[in-house]
Amino acid sequence: METSTIIFAATLVVAFVFLRWLITPIPHATPHEIEEVRRSYNPSSHTSQTSFSNGNSTPTTRSRPSTRQVTDSMIEVVQAIAPQLTPGQIRYDLESSGSVEDTVNRYMETGSLPFPPGESAPAPPPAATDADTSAHNIPPSTVSFNLLEKYGIDPAEGEEGSADAGWGSNKQERTTQLQRKRQQMILNARKRLATSLANDLEEHL
Known part of the structure; x- marks a missing residue:
């Protein structure tokens, strides 16, 4: 009789715990906990956010590539070979090539160099005269x-x-x-x- 009573009481306790577990709602994870779980599965995601600082959502802007330094001596060397080129043409090409030799080679291949933005080719010469025609x-x-x-x-x-x-x-x-x-x-x-x-x-x- 005592044994059956003990079994019955233990059964009630187990049933009570099981019912309480079913009734208790599942707690929702906080945003901080979700972020921690996401980082634990994807560690590289933390490094991808280095452009953000102290919760600021504005990403850092990338600096524009600087042009190569051009000296007056470099322009003089190119102009000694191609006197018909303007200093603006020579400087504009040297800023992109960074080499006097590359600029001279490009001029020898094409016969000219591109004009920088805002600068246009000089006006064409006047109409040819009889002297020009004979020349x-x-x-x-x-x-x-x-x-x-x-x-x-x-x-x-x-x-x-x-x-x-x-x-x-x-x-x-x-x-x-x-x-x-x-x-x-x-x-x-x-x-x-x-x-x-x-x-x-x-x-x-």
Whole structure:
């Protein structure tokens, strides 16, 4: 009799605890607890918020990339090779390339350089006069020899060629190397012109 009574009382206690567990509502997690759980499963999410400081929701702005420093000596070297370019053109290209050699190579390939924003190409020259027309009628061979005399180029020296010794260590060496490149470019154009004239003569014979 006593044993059955004890079993009955224990059963009531277990049933009471079970019913209380069913009736008790599940507590809701606070936002702080949810954030802690999320961080524990994704640690990298904390580092992704480094742009925010002390609860401030405004992200830090990224700084714009600065342009490369351009000196007056760099502009002078390029202008000695291409005097028809404006200082604005040269500076604008040097700011993007950062190298005098790259800017000169781009000029030799394209024949010009882009104008910076807000600067436009100079106005075209006035209408050609009779003197200008006669100047345009000068044979190409004469123009070629005039260029050789103007820049003091010896065709015999240009045909020998020279190995590229690399970029000079000072302004004087760089200016000399760039002048040699310009002379070689004129000699190459002269050779192409001579070949073109020879081909034209062969076609008409």
